[in-house]
Structure formats: C-alpha cells, structure tokens
Amino acid sequence: MGTKNTVYLIAGGTNYYLSGQATPSQVKYAGSGTPWTVESTSPYELANNDVTGSVWVPEPAPRQTLYSGGPPFRNGRTPISTAYDHIVEPVGIQMKATTKDNAIFLLRQLDQILNLSSAPCILAVQGGTNTTYYEISGADVPVLPTYLSEPDGVFRATINWTRSPHGGVSSLTTLLSSSTFGNGSGANANTKSLGAITGDLIYEGMPLNIRFTPSSVAYDRVYAATVSERVKTSVSDTIAGDTSIYPVGVQFLAASGIDVSTLRTDTRLRFRVLARLKTLTNPTKARVWGYVNYANILGQTDVPLPIVTLGANTAAQLIDLGGYPLDTLRNVIMTAPAVAVVLYLSSTDGTSVTATLDYVETLLYYDFASATGARSTSTDRIYMLGAQNLNGAAYLPTQTPQSFVTSSADVWRKMALIRGTLPRAYSGASLYVAAVRSSDNNHTDTDTITVNAQLAPLYRTIRGGG
C-alpha cells in the first residue's frame, strides 16, 4: 500500500506536483518542458515523504474557542463560541535540477504561483481516494542556509504558506434538486430532510448554496432554516371585534403541548415561533404579542414574544416572532419538556380588529435567516450562498454571506437583505422554507417554492474515502 499523499498546487489551471519521487529517484529539472505537471517526473519533493519516514499531511486548523467564567469563582469554563483561523504552515521542500540556474528557476516558479494575485493558489492533497483543496492566500519561500552547498543538484527550501482553515471539494453535493416545498400547507411539505451529508464538520455546520424560486412573483422574502424539528400546531381560533389596547388583549387558543425535549440534548438548537393569521379586519390597527409558556398555566408568562404590528394584507399573513434559547428547560429534571405558545390580539388605538389564528409553526433550529429582494417575475430566483469557487478549482466558504435576486437565467437583478445566519448543513438536519411578501406579510399557504440546495463539504485535513 502506498503511503505518500499526492500533493500539488493549482495555479492558472495548471497542476504543479510537490510530491515527486523521493531521493534517489527524484527527477532533475534540465531546463526544458514542464515536468512538474506529472507527479512521477516532478522535480519538487516534500521533505517529509515516504522515504524519510514521516509523510506530510496538512495540519488541522486549531479551534479558537472563547470561554466564559472560570476560577476563582468556579472550576472550569463554559465555551461560548468556536471558530477557526487560517493556518500558517511551514513545509520543507527540495528541488532537483541540473544547474544552479535551473534550481533558481524552480524556486522562483514556486514563489510566483504561491502568490498569484488574480486568484488564490490552490493546495490539493489527495490522501486516500479523494482530494481536499485549500486556498493559499500567500506564501514565503526562504531558502535554507545550505542552499548553495547541497550536493548532487538538490536544493532545499521551506515554504511558509498561509492557507484556509478547511479544505473543500471540486464539486458541490446536490442535496435537493428542484424540490417543491409547500408554503405551510397543501400537498407539499415545507420542511425536507437534507439527507446524509459528508465532511468533517457535519456537526458544526457546513456551507450551503440554496436557490429559491417562489411560485408567486409577489414573494420577495424567503425564510430558511436548518432544523431538527418543525411542528405545525393548528389553532383555527377567531377573535372578532377586538378593541382592547395593549397591554390588554384577547387571547387566542393556545398552541400547547409542543415537545421541545431535543433542546435538552442539543445545545446548538434554539426555539423559533412563526404564526399565520388570516381573515383579518383592520390589520394595520392590530398587534399580535404573547409568550412561550413553559407550564401551559393560564396567565403564566415565561418567555415574552415581541409585539408585532400586522401588515395591511387582509387575506393572510405569516409573522416571525423570533428565536429563543429556552435554557431553563435544559436540565436533568424535565425529561420531556413541552411548551405552549400563547398569542394575544390587541388594537393599536381602539379600532375594532378581527383575526383568525390559523396555525402556529415552531422550529427547533440550528440556523435561521431571511433574504429580502424584490423579484420582477415569478421565475426570478433568490439565492443564499455560503460557498464559492472563485479560485477556479474548489468550493470553500464565502468570505461574507451572499444573497441576491437573479432572473431565471441567473442574470443579476439586485442584492438581497440578509437577516440572521444563512442555513448551514448539519448531520440529520432538514431544511425549512417559507415565503412572504415583505410589504404586508402576505402569505398563501398552498403556494410553492422550488428549492435547489447544494452542500460544500469541508475537511480539516485529508479526506480518504469521505
């Protein structure tokens, strides 16, 4: 079994193999041709190779975790946030050439391709079956002190490159292809499994590129979330002729018995509430507010929800009431916690208002975001992008989250406003989607949204067969 990893740089569409044959088999560069484009003839060889005994492998990026608390007030600390910084990594390399000029040429070539300004140089490492690709943002190639006195045409240097913390893949994995999502009701579900995903960060979240095509041109806002669970609780309760003014209100029937036990065992999850109201009278004079109630006891107010003044649409509106950690329920005693969502209707100024609470939708979610951008036709698309391949070779996370509107031919229309965290893929997660018209929250629950979702798996080091 071969143990050496195949390592090469990709620059300008050309492969430059760094894993040539080790001494004494390493091929000398004689000043002509492009022998580095084939591994077996490359004059470059990593210092750590199968002959020297320690095969070079990319270092995994160290986790940078922020902690809170600690001594002297308590033992230990609580992790708050984890992210990864880029890697600055020294890699020994040797070059074989027939003359000093040829050796200097090899050195100069390395420096040039590692510091491409047009696009990042890509580091490709094939360990096992599959290849991982890293972006190199820059490198220094200092020669070792023994450079000019090496015997037998071998010249040594050290590459100090700065590269991306994670490696990507050459093509995205399609998780959902032209999948028809419902908008809350009807024949199509609005939450669909992303299926099995690959990559090293399956529990930490990996970038998704998602394309939404809502069936109605009126929809300019999409809500998207990666969720563990989505529960729709039908309420179908009408409050008519309400003239109460906040903080007084008339309560809708509660959406109760919502199981949130998964919160106890998954600290990544939060609880989100959305509500659909229909058959509205004077909606611009109506306010909806309420609580997430732990005990389903009348009058108990555990987690207050924001006060939402409704839009102008009288047919139906979907409103987002925010996300909450419900940390109080994350304890050993409440093994099967369930909550109730209790909503109230008020008038802003005493004008009579009427509304029917159709249903309450609750999510146990990892990431939730909305993207808002006006569409010109019903075939216009809204994108949420978490991955890019501007380097020309592999998909890696975007530097900033991107969202925009395009035509059906992917011609740019306009930038979309992002709120929240673009959904990332997690093992076992599903994708939740909803669409509304942002000007008045208009929502038709039997409409559909066509969704394409593609995953950019990320790896901390070599992939093997994964």
Place this chain on the structure above:
Amino acid sequence: MIPINVAVFAFAATGATPGTLIANLAGRLDTYEHTISAVGGFESLTCTLVVSFEEAIDWLNNRLMCGCIAYGPDAQIIWEGYLASVEAQFGQEQRSASLEGMSNRVRVRYTTVLGTQAVTATASDTARQARYGVKDLVLSVGETVSAVAINTRDRALAQYKNPVMTPTTQIATGDLGDARLTLTFAGWYTTLGWVITARTSTSNTDTGTQVGDLIQASGVGIGATNNFLATSRLSIITTGVADTELIAADTTYQQKIESLLGKGNGTDRLAWGIYEDRAMHVEVWAGATPTDIHYQRYLGDGRLYDASDNVVQPWDARPNRMYQVVDLLDAGPASDTPDAAARFFVERVVCSVSNDSIGVALEPANTNALDALLARLGG
C-alpha cells in the same frame, strides 16, 4: 462564529423606510461595538474593517448619512442608525469625514443699534439638505447692523455646509500600517438635535402626547423638515403630566422632548429613545419596580441571563432594565431601592465583539464613563 450583519442603505429621506441596500458587512468586520442608552435609545455603533484604498475613498466621499441596521444571528435588529463619521487609515495618513459640525441652514441673531433683538432670515444650501437632511445653526453676534449679520450668516453657511474633513499626517519611522476603515454610526435620536423649532401655543397637554406630535411628518412635527423617523405613537405612553406646548425660539426638538419627558410621570422618571424601525419609545423607567429583575449573572459565569435563566446574548441586552448579581444578593434588600449592593438600574449597555472577546457592559445611572459622555454624536 458570531454572524452579526451590518447592513448599510443609501440615504433616503422617506421616513422609517430604509433606502436601497448597498452593503452587507457580515463576515468583514474586525471589531464591533454598539451602545444603547435609556435616554436616546440606539446611541452609537462603531465597527472596523480592513479595506482596499478604493473602497476606503468611496466610504469617505459618498457614504455619510447612509442608514444602517445591524442584525444579530437570529435575524433580530440589534441596532439601527445612520453613518455619522468615517475614518480611514492609509498607513501613516489618516482621513476622516464627519457630520458633526456640519450645518446647512443658518440664521444669525443680533442686537440692533437701537437695542432691539433681531434675527436674519435663514440661509440654506438646498443641495446639501437634499443630500444629508436639514441641520440648523443659530449664531449670535451681539450689536451690529443687518447687513453685517447677513454677511456673517452667509460666511457661516459657506464654512459649515459640508461634512467636516479632518486629515492627520505622521511621517515617521516604523510600520506604515494598512488600509483600515472605522465606521461610526449614530442613533436616529441625535437627528432630533439637528432642527430648531418654535411653538406659540400655550395650551397644556400631556407630555407623551406632545412628544408624539413632535415626531409627526406634518404640523409641528420634525418630519415636516427631516422625515427620518417613524410617526407611530404606539410605544409612547400617556404620562399623565401636562405641560405647556410653548417652545421658545431656537429650541431644538431634542431639547423640547427632553424637557417634556424629563418631568417624568408625576411619580417616576421616564426612559425614552428611538429603537427598531426608527420608532420612538417612551416608558416608565425600570427602577420604578426595582425588584422586577430583567437581567442577572453569576460570578462564576461570564454570561448574562434573564430572570428565567435563559442566556441573553450581549447584542440583545437593552438599557432600562434591572440587573442583579445573584451571588451578591443580601438577605433583605430594600424593595424600593433601585441601586443596591446586588442590583442596579441599567442606564446604558455597551456590546463589544472582537476576535478575542465577546461581552456586554451594563452601566448604571449617573455613569462617569467618558465614552458615555462622548457617545452622543451629531449634535
């Protein structure tokens, strides 16, 4: 990862509706800090990022007065305001542009030789007003003649009509530095100090009602001049205190509003400010019921919790709350004392996020913090 997005919008004098989205700064920030105060609401937001020279010049020249909404990881609005100053560091050269000190509508008060008080007509630069909104300046020049007062007015307008540019140059040895941008946004509340007004009515009206009148887009409202704020009265309480509607000449809207609300509700002080969707909120201060705790912490834990022990993220913390440290609670705290050993009224919050720390500072009333005194921008 902390995906805070600072969305920047083109300037639009159309009430509470943001203009065209021109930039999402998510993922680009090196540091983020915002402050929110119990008097004023969203107060300041400062963020830094490394940019190209071209982009820094674009921000310096074209972006003042752009609207900004900062969103937290849960898609919630955590801060909202406008770009008040831009500072760009080009190595050892620094350039900054600021709206502070700018005025595009000027009048001059003077005393005639006969001892009569007089005032010139206003002079305006309508192009700057269309670009940034109206920002008033009233000068007093003592005893003079009308022509001189008018000349003074016109010179002042010419001098102050543009944003103030401040260059700094240091030619020295050492690192030259990189191209770094510091964006400082101010809360919309500060724009209430931009426009002066006057009112001759001597009717006595509830102070909450008067505040609602002063933010309208017509009549006595500031929106008739600068249509920046929402006109909703939904979050303005009726204070129960009636005061005169009279507004003396050269009084800013902010001065009048603070004069009205500074009288409280007859029993307690009030907290007020401009918050999400540029809406004015006026409510009784949380110190009126000091035992109703909103935030708490444990000394062994570096996080903030609500009264139900749910974690409150630093960017979600708000002023006008009661805060306590659970470990410092004594056996019998006074029920009517806002500030005790274990608890105090939160007058101001400062949320800071950087590559090595995430946190929020809760400041009590009567804070002596220098940045609290300096944070009121655009006045």
